[in-house]
Amino acid sequence: MIKAALIFNNHGKPRLTKFFTYYTEEMQQQIIRETFLLLSKREDSVCNFLEGGTLIGGSDFRLVYRHYATLYFVFCVDSSESELGILDLIQVFVETLDRCFENVCELDLIFHMDKVHYILQEIVMGGMVVETNQTEILTHIEAQQRIEKQEAGIFKPSGRMGGAPARALSAAKSMAPNVNLPKLADLQNISLPSFKKL
Amino acid sequence: MKNVEQMIIGSPNGHSPTFKKFIKDIADSKTKYEESLVMQSEVESLKKEIKTPYANSAVQHERLVKLIYIHMLGYDATFGVIDAIKFAQQSSLFYKRVGYLVSSLLLNPGREESLLLCCSLQKDLASDSVVEQSMALTAICQLMGKDTISAFLPTIIKKLSHPKEIIRKKAVDVLYQFLCEMPEQTHDDRYMKALCDPDAGVMISALPIYLKLCKEQPAKYRHMNKAFTDILIQIVEGRLHNSFNYHTFPAPWAQVYLLQIFQFLGSNDKLLSEEMSHVLHLVIARASGKMTTPQASDAAVAVLYQVCQTILSIYPNQDLILLVTRKIDEFLNSSSNKIYLGLQLLEKLCERQPSIGGAFIPQVYQYISHQCTMIQGAAIKVLRVGVSSPTLSDATRVLLELLSDPSCSKELEDLCCTTLAEIGRKHAPSPAWYVELLLKILGIRSSTPSSLTVTPSSLSSPSPILNTLINYCTTTVDSEVKALIQTAAQQNDDVNSQKSWLSIWALGRYDPDFERATVWVNKLESLSENQIKWLLDSLVVLVTRLGALPKPLFSLLEPYTNSPSPIIRQLAIELVNLSNLPNVTSLFNSQADMLSILIEQLSTTPDSGLENTTAHKQFLAKFRKRANFPTEKVEFHHDIQEEGPKQRVNVPTKDGTPAPTATWVSYHEHIPEEASANEKPEPPL
Numbered sequence: 028m029i030k031a032a033l034i035f036n037n038h039g040k041p042r043l044t045k046f047f048t049y050y051t052e053e054m055q056q057q058i059i060r061e062t063f064l065l066l067s068k069r070e071d072s073v074c075n076f077l078e079g080g081t082l083i084g085g086s087d088f089r090l091v092y093r094h095y096a097t098l099y100f101v102f103c104v105d106s107s108e109s110e111l112g113i114l115d116l117i118q119v120f121v122e123t124l125d126r127c128f129e130n131v132c133e134l135d136l137i138f139h140m141d142k143v144h145y146i147l148q149e150i151v152m153g154g155m156v157v158e159t160n161q162t163e164i165l166t167h168i169e170a171q172q173r174i175e176k177q178e179a180g181i182f183k184p185s186g187r188m189g190g191a192p193a194r195a196l197s198a199a200k201s202m203a204p205n206v207n208l209p210k211l212a213d214l215q216n217i218s219l220p221s222f223k224k225l
Numbered sequence: 226m227k228n229v230e231q232m233i234i235g236s237p238n239g240h241s242p243t244f245k246k247f248i249k250d251i252a253d254s255k256t257k258y259e260e261s262l263v264m265q266s267e268v269e270s271l272k273k274e275i276k277t278p279y280a281n282s283a284v285q286h287e288r289l290v291k292l293i294y295i296h297m298l299g300y301d302a303t304f305g306v307i308d309a310i311k312f313a314q315q316s317s318l319f320y321k322r323v324g325y326l327v328s329s330l331l332l333n334p335g336r337e338e339s340l341l342l343c344c345s346l347q348k349d350l351a352s353d354s355v356v357e358q359s360m361a362l363t364a365i366c367q368l369m370g371k372d373t374i375s376a377f378l379p380t381i382i383k384k385l386s387h388p389k390e391i392i393r394k395k396a397v398d399v400l401y402q403f404l405c406e407m408p409e410q411t412h413d414d415r416y417m418k419a420l421c422d423p424d425a426g427v428m429i430s431a432l433p434i435y436l437k438l439c440k441e442q443p444a445k446y447r448h449m450n451k452a453f454t455d456i457l458i459q460i461v462e463g464r465l466h467n468s469f470n471y472h473t474f475p476a477p478w479a480q481v482y483l484l485q486i487f488q489f490l491g492s493n494d495k496l497l498s499e500e501m502s503h504v505l506h507l508v509i510a511r512a513s514g515k516m517t518t519p520q521a522s523d524a525a526v527a528v529l530y531q532v533c534q535t536i537l538s539i540y541p542n543q544d545l546i547l548l549v550t551r552k553i554d555e556f557l558n559s560s561s562n563k564i565y566l567g568l569q570l571l572e573k574l575c576e577r578q579p580s581i582g583g584a585f586i587p588q589v590y591q592y593i594s595h596q597c598t599m600i601q602g603a604a605i606k607v608l609r610v611g612v613s614s615p616t617l618s619d620a621t622r623v624l625l626e627l628l629s630d631p632s633c634s635k636e637l638e639d640l641c642c643t644t645l646a647e648i649g650r651k652h653a654p655s656p657a658w659y660v661e662l663l664l665k666i667l668g669i670r671s672s673t674p675s676s677l678t679v680t681p682s683s684l685s686s687p688s689p690i691l692n693t694l695i696n697y698c699t700t701t702v703d704s705e706v707k708a709l710i711q712t713a714a715q716q717n718d719d720v721n722s723q724k725s726w727l728s729i730w731a732l733g734r735y736d737p738d739f740e741r742a743t744v745w746v747n748k749l750e751s752l753s754e755n756q757i758k759w760l761l762d763s764l765v766v767l768v769t770r771l772g773a774l775p776k777p778l779f780s781l782l783e784p785y786t787n788s789p790s791p792i793i794r795q796l797a798i799e800l801v802n803l804s805n806l807p808n809v810t811s812l813f814n815s816q817a818d819m820l821s822i823l824i825e826q827l828s829t830t831p832d833s834g835l836e837n838t839t840a841h842k843q844f845l846a847k848f849r850k851r852a853n854f855p856t857e858k859v860e861f862h863h864d865i866q867e868e869g870p871k872q873r874v875n876v877p878t879k880d881g882t883p884a885p886t887a888t889w890v891s892y893h894e895h896i897p898e899e900a901s902a903n904e905k906p907e908p909p910l
Contacts, residue, residue: 028405041297041298043297044297045330047367049333049334049335052296052299052301053299055299056299059299069597070596072561072596073561073596073597073598073599073600074561074562074564074565074597074599074600075562076562076565076599077599078599078602107436107485109478109481109527109530109531110527110562110566111523111524111526111527111530111562111566112477112478112481112523112524112527114523114527114562115471115477115522115523115524115527116478118523119471137248137252138240138248140290140293140294140297141289141290141293141323141326144293144326144330145322145326148326148363152362152363152366152395152398153363153366153367153398153399153401153402155398155401155402155430155433156478157394157395157398157430158394158426159471159478160468160469160471162468163426163468167359167391170355170356171318171322171356174318174354174356175318175319175322178317178318178319
């Protein structure tokens with residue numbers, strides 16, 4: 028089972044933290060710090076697995092990570108998960124982000140943390156891998172985006188919450204899954220140095 | 226770091242100025258303190274804003290995203306929980322999604338607020354919209370605990386027949402969560418329905434459930450072996466839709482799950498192991514074909530690794546094991562990730578097939594000095610199980626080299642020491658060889674900088690190796706061992722070294738006179754508290770062997786009877802009393818067994834200290850009567866007991882240090898056999 032998915036940058040600033048098992052808030056912060064300390068000492072040439080810190084549960088747990096230009100993507104997993112499988116899952120996650128944000132960089136994560144969470148939700152659910160196919164993941168994300176856009180058209184920004192005509196809304200929702208819209212139009216790309224992969 | 230100005234200019238227009246400012250302020254803060262100021266002011270204003278009616282949907286949305294930020298950076302965002310829940314209850318999907326997201330980050334199944342979401346979750350599950358249903362299923366995974374699960378269960382089970390595969394798949398995942406929360410929920414029909422789903426994606430998501438079930442009760446799921454074999458054959462032969470392929474490799478994650486299931490089904494089961502051997506052959510052939518290509522995905526190698534693990538776990542099949550050994554060789558000659566996995570496999574191989582695994586041992590030495598600590602650790606573990614008599618001397622040499630490397634981390638050092646002690650104990654050609662090895666370890670450890678720059682606390686806990694050595698010496702009667710220890714003890718008078726402990730210990734057990742005792746007693750001032758304890762204990766033993774302390778020593782030690790430390794006081798009083806006793810050696814030679822029985826009995830009485838003295842007195846009276854023990858001598862021990870029976874029995878002591886060990890054991894050593902008592906005292910009251 029996946030215990031946590033963490034993203035932080037080279038300075039240890041968290042960019043995304045998601046715990047699939049309950050830890051208290053203090054504990055979560057300590058785990059993030061401990062994980063960063065463990066990983067920052069490692070060179071890129073050594074292996075991508077590490078015994079978990081004492082806080083997350085010690086030697087029964089593994090930290091599986093990938094280090095891209097400025098970011099660390101870390102999954103804390105228990106012994107039942109295949110290390111290499113998780114390593115490629117991180118790759119799937121990052122590639123999906125890259126497709127969604129077109130040349131994803133640290134800033135995309137900072138400004139669209141909610142979207143990053145939604146993407147992660149489509150890949151990992153409650154600590155289990157739900158989907159590993161990039162196209163499938165994107166389809167689900169698109170379906171959500173589409174409905175949002177349709178809603179935005181219904182509700183003009185000034186509208187009070189919940190005031191939208193319920194029938195129109197549900198009509199929009201139920202037709203959504205069958206329509207095939209082309210591209211993710213509303214995901215802007217920030218033209219900054221691209222996010223190099225190893 | 227990127228320029229913050231650039232960040233703001235470059236930020237998409239979807240964000241309001243306040244949100245941009247918030248991000249900028251966080252990025253600008255140079256210290257944790259500055260960040261906390263930004264956060265505090267943001268939390269204050271959010272608390273107010275969040276109460277006011279919403280003006281603009283984007284602003285409302287951003288407030289919740291800010292909550293995620295506050296939470297992520299470790300500040301309390303729980304004030305927003307109720308608002309997040311309100312969002313989740315909206316009919317707008319835009320709000321609902323962020324509402325569920327923030328709730329699932331801030332809440333956990335244990336919190337009462339999560340109950341507030343039950344109603345809207347039920348409503349969303351009943352919705353016509355696929356997106357809404359799938360959102361609800363995701364939220365249930367994160368938010369619902371034991372108490373609320375049963376309320377959702379019927380709905381979730383119905384979802385297994387939903388026309389959309391994504392809903393069925395997520396429903397299966399929720400069922401898995403339920404199974405983890407309530408392991409008694411083993412209703413096979415549901416899981417079977419999921420496993421037999423027409424969509425392969427749903428079938429694959431049911432595999433973790435079966436993995437869990439098979440792990441816990443392999444016997445109950447024996448009949449499923451055929452089904453799993455069929456599934457795996459179909460996957461390997463590429464019958465799944467190519468959307469399940471990952472870098473042209475068919476469904477690697479599903480293959481790993483299936484192979485893990487086989488691992489549990491086949492262990493200790495010859496019949497099933499034979500049944501699955503065909504498919505394992507197939508998998509290993511396909512996967513190793515992939516490994517040789519340069520663009521091999523990690524997931525494909527993961528399958529190869531898992532099939533090797535499975536082969537090593539099931540009933541041994543020599544053909545397959547031979548294949549595994551070849552794969553291990555490939556793993557070991559590859560990149561660092563694969564080396565690590567190869568070592569894991571090798572460890573298992575050495576455990577299961579020591580004769581085959583042993584051949585790899587010389588190949589492992591190079592990884593002991595690898596730059597990756599994980600690989601070093603894995604290599605040491607291989608040696609721990611894989612070393613046998615022929616490889617012993619090389620392996621110990623390599624490990625001792627690592628131990629003397631000053632850059633070696635504390636964890637590795639410990640692992641290295643325990644491994645050396647273990648392989649030495651198992652395969653040493655003679656007791657003297659083993660003792661020599663332990664002495665070498667002690668010597669190296671005390672010369673490494675990490676041990677030299679010891680703080681008082683780390684000095685107070687001598688290594689487990691020392692304990693191993695002392696325990697071994699007390700139980701082994703070997704003249705060579707004795708000679709080795711004596712030489713080692715005499716060479717070492719440096720109070721800061723690990724060997725000094727050994728030296729102190731040995732003077733009580735082996736010294737023929739008070740000469741070295743005098744040397745150490747003269748150094749009393751420079752000894753740590755724990756070393757003083759050890760020294761006093763050793764002197765007690767020495768006195769029982771050689772008789773009363775010489776006068777100068779006696780006067781130096783007497784002040785310790787008023788030491789603030791109860792243990793030192795106790796030991797010092799014992800020492801003084803013993804030393805004052807006439808004919809102490811003869812007493813211990815004739816009655817030692819009686820005394821040790823007495824002490825043993827006392828030490829097994831409830832450890833409640835002085836309150837127990839009445840009980841002790843009664844017991845002693847009884848003991849005296851039955852053993853015809855001279856009153857005077859018993860009184861002496863009675864005194865000790867009153868002084869603090871607790872400390873005598875406390876091994877290890879409160880501060881975690883191993884207290885002087887084996888004092889009473891060593892009394893036994895000096896008893897002539899014919900002197901042992903015939904009568905046993907009654908059990909303590």
